[in-house]
Amino acid sequence: MKITETIEQVRQLVKAVRVQNKRIGFVPTMGALHIGHISLIETAVKQCGFVVVSIFVNPTQFSPSEDFDKYPRPVEKDLEICEKNGVDIVFKPDVQELYRSGNLTWVTVEKLTDSLCGRFRPDHFRGVATVCAKLFNIVGPDKAYFGQKDAQQAIVIKQMVADLNMPLEIVVCPTVRQPNGLAVSSRNKYLTEEQKKAAALIYKSLQRCQQMIEAGITNSSQILTEMHNILEEPGTIEIEYISVVDAENLQELKKITGKILVAVAVKIGSARLIDNILVDTGKQ
């Protein structure tokens, strides 16, 4: 496994592989790798002859009040995980390498970024789209892997790739969960044991939602009330949003029909946690 911090070197390394006609897989991460990332890497290794992982805590997707500085950066452990799981190159630039001074260019995806997390994290998805465009241009992958846990991110990146005719395919992999249902996230590190128990209610509320839809309930507000009740029960969860939206355009739905995304964002202690489920009602 090669480890590099420079754009120039990652380009050279990938170029040498591309002429061998190998498929290049890419897993962009912010490090603090967990079993969710490992499942992305495993899928990439299975589907591609060569796998690049980037580790970069991207400042442009954090607002000033967010956790950029304290975001975990366990570099040695991350490299060990990459090595063990068959990664060929780890690209871990510093901020100066990736954002030259005087950066003026942004990639924005309209509409899809107005709802859900976009309402609470202004400029977050502009930062995500821009850094992904940069990383795709540097690495030049055939496929890039994202997790379903960050559902809105995956949809925004897919839209960007299609709209800008980027020559790669976006693969979205299922959310990986702890035995109690909690979606794995680098931010779970911020939770106490007690808070982890409360956090398990996020997925419990999503499962209850799924049951209600399967039982034929089509009134969103009825489902949202039930989910609010579940999450508010312990008194330690601050709900940012619970939304039932169209799975393609992310617009709020009053009546549940077609393919829907049910998404939750909460704060527990200092951690902001998100989760979601996709439900296909089979109806148009």
Next chain:
Amino acid sequence: MKITETIEQVRQLVKAVRVQNKRIGFVPTMGALHIGHISLIETAVKQCGFVVVSIFVNPTQFSPSEDFDKYPRPVEKDLEICEKNGVDIVFKPDVQELYRSGNLTWVTVEKLTDSLCGRFRPDHFRGVATVCAKLFNIVGPDKAYFGQKDAQQAIVIKQMVADLNMPLEIVVCPTVRQPNGLAVSSRNKYLTEEQKKAAALIYKSLQRCQQMIEAGITNSSQILTEMHNILEEPGTIEIEYISVVDAENLQELKKITGKILVAVAVKIGSARLIDNILVDTGKQ
């Protein structure tokens, strides 16, 4: 020479050439090719083993009040010019091929697009940057060629390529002029013979500016007054702007120093015409 209207086919054709290790040159145009475009194509042919020209009148860089519908589209003549000048592929998609329905993604370059033409053509450079990003992603060139006549466009595209780490080089070629000094432009077709004579004053005013700078004049307003006088003399030229700006950041300069760009935009009859000169005062 191959002519194609589909993204899929241009990708396949270029891919077959890339494995032969040929350098790929790209000249994006809106058609109505003239000797300015021909000089870009000639440079591309000289520097690259394979040359792609795109012909696409890009709707997203025109405002509703501009000349998108009446912009000249002499397709047969354009193809003849490409064939004669050694172009390998002409890519001429229609609007539906390049902008899929429901496009939501834009590339914006801040600050550089606030001055000069950006003040008078809102969203113009957003359209230019976005379509260039798309075309670069489709064609995958090593070098792309732009004319110095559209100075602000060339600077914006260079900034985008650097900021987004796009893997290509932007080559800017000198402005090509008629014997009377008028910069060649597809929009010169809108001019009567009388108006062409008046239009020659644009370059005359720029030459006068250069003389004044060479004579040691460093006060921008003195130079701008002189240029206004030259352009206002026939009474048929409507000045949109005359600006003396820093050649790198495009900010207005009161005192002339360093590398400067002097840029002019005027309306004559129904034609909007632009021109510029670069002057290096040799001073910091």
